Amino acid sequence: MDTKAYLRRYSDGDRINHWALVILFFCAALSGLSMFHPSLFFLSTLFGGGPWTRILHPFAGVLVFLSFGGMYVRLAKDNAWSADDSGWLAKSSTFFAGRTHEMPPAGRYNAGQKLLFWWITGCVLVLLVTGLVFWRPYFVGYFSIGLVRTATLVHSLTAVALVLGVIAHIYAAIWVKGTLRAMTRGLVSETWAKRHHPRWYVQMTREKH
Numbered sequence: 001m002d003t004k005a006y007l008r009r010y011s012d013g014d015r016i017n018h019w020a021l022v023i024l025f026f027c028a029a030l031s032g033l034s035m036f037h038p039s040l041f042f043l044s045t046l047f048g049g050g051p052w053t054r055i056l057h058p059f060a061g062v063l064v065f066l067s068f069g070g071m072y073v074r075l076a077k078d079n080a081w082s083a084d085d086s087g088w089l090a091k092s093s094t095f096f097a098g099r100t101h102e103m104p105p106a107g108r109y110n111a112g113q114k115l116l117f118w119w120i121t122g123c124v125l126v127l128l129v130t131g132l133v134f135w136r137p138y139f140v141g142y143f144s145i146g147l148v149r150t151a152t153l154v155h156s157l158t159a160v161a162l163v164l165g166v167i168a169h170i171y172a173a174i175w176v177k178g179t180l181r182a183m184t185r186g187l188v189s190e191t192w193a194k195r196h197h198p199r200w201y202v203q204m205t206r207e208k209h
C-alpha cells in the first residue's frame with residue numbers, strides 16, 4: 001500500500017490545459033518541421049500531405065499560442081524572477097553536478113524552470129508575430145517582401161529555439177524522479193517537495209495545517 005503523503009501541485013484544469021498544449025505543440029512542431037527541410041517532408045503525411053500541412057500549420061500555431069496563454073495566466077506569477085533566483089543560478093553548476101541539497105532553497109519553481117518558462121513565452125510570442133506576417137493568403141499582402149523574408153527567417157530560428165527548450169523541459173520532467181506525477185495525477189510526494197522546492201513545501205504545509 002502507498003503510505004506516502006502527497007501535496008497538490010496542479011488542478012484538473014491546469015493539467016487539461018498542459019496536455020492540450022502538448023498535443024497542439026506536437027501538431028505545430030511536426031507540421032512545421034516537414035516544411036523546414038526536404039529531408040523532413042515525410043512528416044507531412046501525418047497531416048494529409050503537403051497542401052493540407054501548409055493550410056493547417058498556422059491554425060495549429062495560433063492554438064498553441066492560445067493554449068500557452070492559458071498556462072501563462074495560471075503560472076506567470078509563480079515564475080516571477082526574484083533575487084533568490086539569481087543566487088540559485090549562480091550555483092547552477094552544483095545543481096547539474098547532482099548536489100541538489102547544496103542549492104539555495106527554491107520556491108514553487110527553481111530559477112532554471114523560470115528561465116525556461118520565459119524562454120518558451122518569448123518564443124511563442126515571436127512565432128505568432130512573425131508567422132502572421134507571412135500567413136498566406138490572409139496577411140502577407142500587407143507587408144513588404146523584405147519584411148516577409150526576414151519574418152520567415154526569424155520564425156524558423158525561433159522554432160528551433162523553442163524545440164530545444166521543449167527538449168530540455170521534457171528531459172528535466174523525466175530526469176527529476178517524481179515530477180511526472182505532478183502533471184499526470186496533479187500530486188507530488190512531500191519528500192519530493194521538501195527536496196526540490198523547500199520554500200513551496202513550507203508554504204503548502206503551512207496552508208494545510
Ligand code: HEM
Binds near residue numbers: 009022071079179
Ligand atoms: C511530452 C511532453 C511533456 C512532458 C512529459 C511535460 C511534463 C511536465 C511536467 C511534469 C511539468 C510539471 C513540472 C513541475 O511542476 O515542476 C510540466 C510543467 C509545464 N510544462 Fe510541460 N511537459 C511536456 C511538454 C510541454 C510543452 C510542449 C510545453 C510548451 C510548449 C510545456 C509547458 C509547460 C509549462 C509552461 C509548465 C509549467 C512550468 C512552469 O510554469 O515553470 N510542456 N510539464
